[in-house]
Amino acid sequence: MTPPPYVLSQGVLAAIGNALLQAFVVGIGTSHEASKPHHEARPRVPSIRQRSKAQRPSEGHARTIVEGRWGMCEFTGKCANIIQSWNPTVLGLLDSLPYDEEVVVWGRRWIVKTCTLGEKHGYGVYACEDIIVEDSASCRREGPTLFPYGGPIYKRRHWNMILTQHPKWKTFALEMDTFAGSTRRHSDGRVIDGDPIRSGNIAGFINNTVGTQPKRRANCEWVFVEGPPPAPYGQAYHEDHCLVIATRTIRSGDELFTHYEWN
Numbered sequence: 229m230t231p232p233p234y235v236l237s238q239g240v241l242a243a244i245g246n247a248l249l250q251a252f253v254v255g256i257g258t259s260h261e262a263s264k265p266h267h268e269a270r271p272r273v274p275s276i277r278q279r280s281k282a283q284r285p286s287e288g289h290a291r292t293i294v295e296g297r298w299g300m301c302e303f304t305g306k307c308a309n310i311i312q313s314w315n316p317t318v319l320g321l322l323d324s325l326p327y328d329e330e331v332v333v334w335g336r337r338w339i340v341k342t343c344t345l346g347e348k349h350g351y352g353v354y355a356c357e358d359i360i361v362e363d364s365a366s367c368r369r370e371g372p373t374l375f376p377y378g379g380p381i382y383k384r385r386h387w388n389m390i391l392t393q394h395p396k397w398k399t400f401a402l403e404m405d406t407f408a409g410s411t412r413r414h415s416d417g418r419v420i421d422g423d424p425i426r427s428g429n430i431a432g433f434i435n436n437t438v439g440t441q442p443k444r445r446a447n448c449e450w451v452f453v454e455g456p457p458p459a460p461y462g463q464a465y466h467e468d469h470c471l472v473i474a475t476r477t478i479r480s481g482d483e484l485f486t487h488y489e490w491n
């Protein structure tokens with residue numbers, strides 16, 4: 229037997245009423261989920277500001293950007309933990325990387341300043357002392373260690389999630405498990421977020437030889453090293469690590485160049 233039309237309308241009205249009530253309750257924050265303060269329920273995602281000299285660490289703004297970044301991770305589990313625990317000084321990197329000022333990283337003197345490619349290509353890393361590679365052919369891959377390629381390490385799938393929000397961050401990403409020497413124990417692949425401002429990673433300022441005019445020769449390269457970095461740097465944090473090593477003699481005043489892929 230079909231119900232009389234007024235019964236149907238009452239049912240529909242009740243459903244609409246319920247929906248409206250729920251929307252109202254959530255809206256005013258009286259449901260269990262919504263009772264948390266807004267900032268606890270969902271960390272604020274800071275917008276990435278365009279880089280300019282005015283925002284560089286030497287002018288006192290960079291740590292704000294870096295700290296702002298720690299709060300960006302909405303993902304849960306390991307990804308968030310890794311971000312929170314990253315501290316550049318644990319790996320012997322500088323907490324704040326100044327420009328146009330000599331710094332000491334892993335016992336050598338460097339300066340980060342406008343690169344020799346021209347101002348529009350940003351900054352580069354220059355040696356402030358000679359670094360001698362005895363026989364560049366045979367010493368390849370065994371050249372002197374310059375500094376680590378450091379930053380928070382993510383599983384590839386977490387990094388992909390981060391990139392959906394911050395596509396430009398891929399500029400400094402280094403895929404650890406694609407290197408010769410990696411045993412690929414980590415089938416998921418690990419990515420180092422080597423952004424120099426977010427991660428204190430001086431290696432992130434090294435420019436590429438590709439397309440340079442006049443042609444630059446690479447004088448360093450990054451290598452994958454299985455196991456933690458040498459004491460006293462970051463043993464507790466890093467299962468494996470990546471280093472920048474010299475592949476031929478670098479003189480004081482030379483800019484570091486390597487060969488890498490970027491887009």
Ligand SMILES: C[S@@+](CC[C@H](N)C(=O)[O-])C[C@H]1O[C@@H](n2cnc3c(N)ncnc32)[C@H](O)[C@@H]1O
Pocket residue numbers: 343345349350351352399400432433434435436437438439440490491
């Ligand atoms: C890893 S960063 C190097 C540091 C960069 N100069 C900076 O100040 O952030 C890579 C970026 O530097 C620039 N770059 C590096 N090598 C280059 C090259 N050979 N020609 C033009 N731009 C280059 C590109 O903008 C590239 O996305």
